[in-house]
Amino acid sequence: MTVLVTGGAGYIGSHAALALLDAGRKVVVLDNLSQGHRWAVPAGAAFVEGDCGDYELVRKLVADHDVTAIMHFAGSIIVPESVVYPLDYYYNNTVNSRALAQAAVDAGIRHFIFSSTAGVYGEPAKTPILEDFPSKPISPYGTSKMMTEKMLADASVAHDMNYVALRYFNVAGADPKGRAGQTSRKATHLIKIASQAATGVRSHLEIYGEDYETPDGTCIRDYIHVSDLANAHVLALEYLENGGESDVMNCGYGRGFSVKEVISAVKEVSGVDFPVKLAERRPGDPAALIAGADRVREKLGWEPKHDDLEMIVRHALDWEESLKTRQVVDAA
Template sequence: MNVLVVGGAGYIGSHCVRQLIAAGHNPVVLDNLVFGYRAAVDKDVPFYSVNLGNESEVGKILRKEKIDIVMHFAAFAYVGESVTDPLKYYFNNVASTLHLLRCMIGSGVKKFVFSSTCATYGIPEKMPLVETMPQAPINPYGQTKLDIENALKSFAHAYGLSFAAFRYFNAAGAAEDGRIGECHNPETHLIPLVIDAAIGKRENVQVFGTDYPTPDGTCLRDYVHVDDLSRAHIAVFDKLEKPGTALFYNLGTGTPTSVLEVIQAVEKVTGKKVPYVTAPRRAGDPPALYADSTKAKTELNWEPKFTTIEPIVASAWKWHSQHPDGFKK
């Protein structure tokens, strides 16, 4: 299939582009490069640097490339920033996505794969999380993702749009060959922060809260490898043939890892000591977040290849050690 990957020069999108090629599909990348990197996409992949608000240009791309399905990864995803600058998040994550969807519907492209988040659940009352649990986001980032999920339901009913929304847990790791990986500015994800502390790029890493009701007192999170995420997105294609299909899936390993366990894994993989300091809990951080991905496993025949933290860290370390300065703009 001809697949338009919106945000295809970003972290998850660029990995999905490579997985699409490996699966025999034809990816086309649309990315305005605000956070993406042209170097993350092979030169022979068609590439368009266009803003989603430019419906005329987006429509031309959909028609010119004969797009069958759109995968959407282009969101701002800094939770703290979404609290201090919610307008930025509503314009990009909601308004821009609505521009894209209107363009798709007008062009007759009615298959959509959406990058959502476990942040739509807010602070859940029990673990693990299943797709039917209440959604009550506690920050604008999670709310913008839920707003699009709700819009997609309406569009499926009104326009025959078929979609799948994947609620990620903690995307992590890098391509196994080390050619592409995680490169954010600023970086907020734990594994690259811990690796930076291990190699001396930062003085230390902060551990927020050591008194949680968890085995070692630090937060538990579900780290899922970026290539495993990508494979699930491709596995859903066959489920979108019937107009009006609406699908929701959690994506995680179901095995939570604590902050201290991540630090220990980085130390083991790199052979370097990680300097860290403890700090008070952050507001809104639940003690544990991890997925029940039974639905994805059952319906999509999806199984994560990376089921423990060490191989995920090892893939990230390979990327960081080969690209200490990340991608060049």
């Protein structure tokens, strides 16, 4: 009765592995370490270095570790990079997920939880965004995730495997106990970058456009604490094990903050007035993305504990400081 966590050496997967271990589950992490770090895998989890698209490897580790469910975090995650290298993204996110799903079905795995994204909605006509809004991604990244969602939907009808695709909004923060955090070698996320600016890892931060149709002109996003998100995965697993029907669920808090509000919070919490420059809009950034987040609460009984921007920022800053002692250099 072990949970296979692909991508468990990365940011969100390492938090999910911790949440599973905290809930008394056995965990085996499969990660090719293309982005993740071996040290980020929680001590209580088994680790296999390899590719989630390696069918034979997955079959072997499922048998060796008595795996009964899969949480699939492994993937490539940078939206602008996916525009430049679309085929790489379709390979890593879609082709490898197909191989993993095939191995899961062939091995008789009954439950599958997939890391999807608000990026599947593209530029929605309105917010909050509900799960039944059309999937119209505007980047290869979003399309690569949407295709995997569709594969899982079809496979779950044909085979004895139920699934939940969790569509994350903007994931941020770090484990409150300091056991895990974001250590991307190619950080692009706002709170991570602002935390790096506040701790001196970066010289400054750029705001990508302040001429959006929002109250202060900067983009609004629904920032969700990574530990609340990890907990949603544990609840999704229980839901599937109890016979819950396959579904997609938004993961956010249902409220948003602008880029300027986030920067103010990071300056306030850190006490550092780091330099901020105005830059051009980043292509493909919708003005506002806020989750309609009732379904995950109603169906999973999810009750977030960290719905507080200052707390999210505090945990992100604490993690950034701790990385200095680990001597992990990952600034651009």
